[in-house]
Amino acid sequence: MKDPYEILGVAPTASADDIQKAYRKLAKKLHPDLNPGNAEAEEKFKEIAGAYGLVGDAEKRKRFDNGEIDAAGAERPRQNYYRDYASSEQDHPYTDNSGFADFMDSEDAFAELLRRSAQAQANRRGHDLAYRLPIEFIESIAGANKRLTLPDGNTLDVTIPPGITEGQVLRLRGKGAPGSGKGGFGDALIEVEIKPDRSFTRQGDDIYLELPITLTEAVLGARIKVPTPTGAVTMAVPKGSNTGTTLRLRGKGAPKHAGGYGDQLVKLKVMLPREPNPELEAFVSGWESGRTYNPRDEVAP
């Protein structure tokens, strides 16, 4: 890299004020955003910005003058310039066509071309707007109608289809931001967030539930009511069921994509009475095989 003083066109003895003045004078001419079509200007601008970054800073200038740092690598890295976005095909709100509006008024082919491209810019579709909508687990399985209140106070009615999964995005056509001219509205994109449920969990199309049962129901078997996201159903607990026994309720899971439903899997959990029970204690102390069965046989020592 060249000598920074030379780049800025000042003497090495120049005052800080003079350096700033020299930099400003050059930068005003060469700033890439003010010279969008000029690649040479950009190169020169980088050079003077790098030079100014070095000798425009009192501390760095001292170290440079003392030979502690050199001019290499002094170019300031910088994120993209405004012109990189303003010139892109992407729609943005800063476009202004008034600079050639008069050219569009005539009747020749050139004016016609200009009018067409201005019209294309004027009739752009509105942006899509993204929202998040938290729903209950049960609503995610059974479906629901929700009303989303938007930051601007308006509301959106959203139909949650049954079986929706976490992170799924619902598209409401024409509910996004207004476009310009005849561009029409963008869409509202609603990302569904399913709140965790205290009882139910979901894996694929199946729903899992841990269900407490009494000792009596476990030993003798019973018909009990089981909650599912779509309402309670009756289920037979076979005689001799145990903690960990899993029963399958066919077709009580989440709706499948291809049609049909998953299952609900009910994992039983045998619960002793909450309070110590003298009757039970009396029975168990006289129950011989309760002492000989060791459920820890298969647990590693």
Added chain:
Amino acid sequence: MKLSKQEFLSLSGMGNDTLNAWIEDEWLIPSGSSVELSFSEIDIARAQLIRDLQMDFGVNDEGVGVILNLVDQLYGMRRTLMELRQAVRTTSEQS
């Protein structure tokens, strides 16, 4: 990339009052609603340009407004020019 107002402030190092004034003057036109503004890359780059004008070039507020107006017209023309070029290319390919 979409940034909230808070993220934009911390990324650009600007003060809230300054940003509000810039939006008020339409130097910046973020998308989203008045309650929840949303900023994108072009807004960041434009803010950088405005800061260059103010800090490095010593342009005052009135000057910034004039420059931005001309800059927007310049880029509007460039876009249209690019679209015209595209249209001319398409036409000459067809014929």
